[in-house]
Amino acid sequence: MxxxxxxxxxxxxxxxxxxxxxxxxxxxxxxxxxxxxxxxxxxxxxxxxxxxxxxxxxxxxxxxxxxxxxxxxxxxVRKPASAFTGIPLSDYVRDGAAALALIMSLFMAWSYGSDGTSKSATRVDVVLITLVSLLSLGLSYVWRAGVFGPATGYRRIQDLKLLANAPYVLMVLVYTALSLTTADRFDPGAVAALGPAVAFGLAGALLAAQPRRAEIAPGAVDESRNRRWIHVTLGVAALAAVVALVQIIRYWAAYSGSGSSGWGIVATLMALASPAVLLIIAVRVHQRSDGWRRAGVALALGSGFLSLLALFEDLTLLQLSVTAFVPGFSLLFWMAFGAAVSAPSVARLTEASQVASTDTRNTLQPLLFLAAGLSAVLALGSAVTVITVAVGGYSGGLVPQVIALFFGLLLTAGAILTLRLTGKDPRSAYIMPSGYAGLLVVLGLVLLIVWVVQDEDFYLGPVIMLLTFVVPAALLAALWLPAASREQFRRLPAAAGSEASGFSFAGAPAQAPAEPQRPVTEAEAGSPADKGDRASEETAPVDRGTNPAQSAPAAAAVVVDPDVLTEAANPGTPLARLQELAANHPLARPAVAANPSTYPALLAWLSELGDPAVDQALRQRG
Incomplete structure (x- = not known):
């Protein structure tokens, strides 16, 4: 049989x-x-x-x-799809970044004490807990391979990841407490300061603990679970604030009568500024602001770059360590904060407030606000230092601080002015932030050269490095990396009432706009079988109203830009841009409906419009 x-x-x-x-x-x-x-x-x-x-x-x-x-x-029999189908590239990148950070931390200094520098690889507790975090990266892949059986859901995998990386977080908390309480002792177990391994290891553990994009249920099914990572973000910022407060208290308790109150004020200001930046971002993310989440991710990437620079012993402007008696602008917890705020769970919660990349004012507002704040911190710290040097009668150090004060005031005013002018006209929204980013780089490099030549103190060093490298890079990336933003700038006129400037990112002069063509009617459109291949043609839907005499001139006057149709049909167009095209360009809606990258909610909205061309494109999707 x-x-x-x-x-x-x-x-x-x-x-x-x-x-x-x-x-x-x-x-x-x-x-x-x-x-x-x-x-x-x-x-x-x-x-x-x-x-x-x-x-x-x-x-x-x-x-x-x-x-x-x-x-x-x-x-x-239908061939089953692979269990690894649909995993986005960002999930693999996140796993790789977590593994790299954890492995790198094993070769760095974990702590400094009376018995010298303690490397992570020489501490049994650090090595074992780091290995557990590394092994947790394979849980998702083992689960997808079917090892745990069909009864094990993604929620259990999320919980297992958290449990596997919780020991690393607890270990960091224990060593942080030891550093703040035993720094003045000379016992063998005393911890005078935490090293860079804590920064890299904690960031890697938080990256390993968070669920990936492909492991989050759609909609609001897992909203309570996604909120965990907003709480983690707030927790990292609060930890940085507590460490800074303890440092300030212990510093003033030890050196209040030493006659160095001016330098203590500068150190206190810098120590408070670092967690203040993290707390502001965390609170705004808790309020579901996607713009501030992106600003936090940008600062985290920049702090990772600065943390790598801090590993060079000759670079004294950056110190990736925490000492109980030496408050300052610490970057120790910035990478861990960035790992938490960049979690896909946080992005899922804030995606409702995401703005289009062409909305430059709202996109750049958080970054410009942070630039103004950091510039004000630079100016205030320099002002206190100038007063301290002048009153104390010190022989040197006055000229660099005066330059820093002037540059800080100039950059603060520039950030405020740029923020105001971005809403003036579309071209200013591109020109002013780009010019301000260039100003940050130039003035920052001048300050760095002066600081290195004059061998100035390190209190203002991290702020100068952030303003020179991180903030300008974040501004330019947010402005020019999205293809839709570059395309919008290319179409802007050179001035009010003038023609397009002719600038093209492709390196050749932009072509003049084509002459308007007569809209194609349904009688000339051809057979229905050809409609699926005409996503880039200039077609205008026929008005089905009761007065054809009024609808014909209106339809003839509507002409769609071929570039808009090309962008609407491009699978690489950002989702926010597709939504903008569907809302503002009715003739581009069939191309948006046929685009394989269009998300389900937008497809459902298009299906309710009753547009025959859109309905035909939706039917051809299957």
């Missing part, structure tokens, strides 16, 4: 029990992966033996044996 469809209709007792067990588990927990903006992708159930019944179009659990194929069954 051949293995036909009749055999597949009668499942065995074991397979029926397995199917009942699977049915008891909600689909969103049983699926091994979720896309960032969609539903479940074919997953573990298919990989474990779900097959299509020939001739009926349904599925049934069965004891499938690859060794007994049949001609009738092979025709209806």
């Amino acid at each position: 051949s293995c036909g469809a009749a055999v597949l209709k009668v499942p065995t007792t074991a397979s029926s029990a397995a199917g009942a067990a699977d049915a008891a588990v909600p689909d969103y927990q049983r699926q091994p992966e979720y896309a960032a903006a969609g539903g479940p992708v074919s997953g573990q159930g298919a990989a474990m033996g779900e097959r299509s019944i020939p001739g009926e179009g349904s599925t049934a659990s069965q004891d499938y044996s690859p060794a007994q194929p049949s001609a009738a069954g092979a025709a209806g």
Whole structure:
């Protein structure tokens, strides 16, 4: 007897029990992966033996044996998709960054004490806990391979990741407490200061603990779980604030009568400024601001670059360590903060407030606000130092501080002026921030050269480095990296009432706008089979109103830019830009509907418009 469809209709007792067990588990927990903006992708159930019944179009659990194929069954068996299908590249990058940070931390100094520098690789507790965090990176891949069985859902994997990396966080808290309480002792177990391994290791552990984009359920199913990472973000900022406060208290308790109150004020100001930046970003992210989340990610990437520079012993402007008696602008917890604020769970919570990349004012507002704040800190710290040097009668150090004071005031005013002028006209929204970024780089480099030549103190060094490298890079990246933003600038006129400037990012002069063409009517459009291949043609929908005489001139006057259609049909166009095109360019809606990158919510909105061209494009999607 051949293995036909009749055999597949009668499942065995074991397979029926397995199917009942699977049915008891909600689909969103049983699926091994979720896309960032969609539903479940074919997953573990298919990989474990779900097959299509020939001739009926349904599925049934069965004891499938690859060794007994049949001609009738092979025709209806659908090849199961890989359990790793649909994982975005960012998830792999996040895993790689976590592994790299954890491994690098093993070769760095963990702490400094009376017995010298303690490397991470020489401490058994640090090595073992770091290995546990490294092994937790493989949980998602082992789960997708079906090792844990179909009853294990993505939520359990999220919990396992948190449990595996919790020991690292606890270890950092313990050593931080030891550093703040035993820094003045000379016992063998005393910790005088924390080293750079804490910064890199904590960032890697937080990256390893967070769920990936492909492991987050769509919609608000996991909102309570996603809020965990906003709380983690607030926790890291609060930890930095507590450390700074303890440093300030211990400093003034030890040196209040030493006659160095001026330098103590500068150190206190710098120590408060560092956690203040993190707390401002964390509070705004807690209020679901996507712009501030992106600003936090940008500062975190920049702090990672500065942390690598701080590893060079000759670079005295940056110190990636925490000492109980030496307050200052510390970057020790900045990378960990960035790891938490960049979590996909946080992005899912703030995506509702995401603005289009072409909205330059709202995109750059958080970065310009931070630039103004850091510049004000530079000016205030320099002013206190100038007064201290002048009153104390010190022989040197006055000229560099005066230069820093002048530059700080200039950069603060420049940030405020740039923020005001970005809303004046579209061209100013691009020209002014770019010019301000260039001003930051030039003045910052001048300050760095003066600081190195004059061998100035390190209190203002981190602020100068942030203003010179990190803030300008973040401004320029937010302004010019998105393709939609560059395209919008290319179309802007050179001045009010003039033609386009002709500038093109491709390196050649931009072509003049084409002459308006007569809209194509339905009679000239051809057969319905050709409509799917005309995403880039200039077509105008026919008005179905009751007065054709009024609709004809209006339709003839509407002409769509071919570049808009090309952008609407491009799968690489950002989702926010697709939404903007669908809302502001009715003739581009069929191309948006046919775009494979268009997200489900926008497709549902397009389907409710009743536009025949849009409906045709939606039908062709399948």
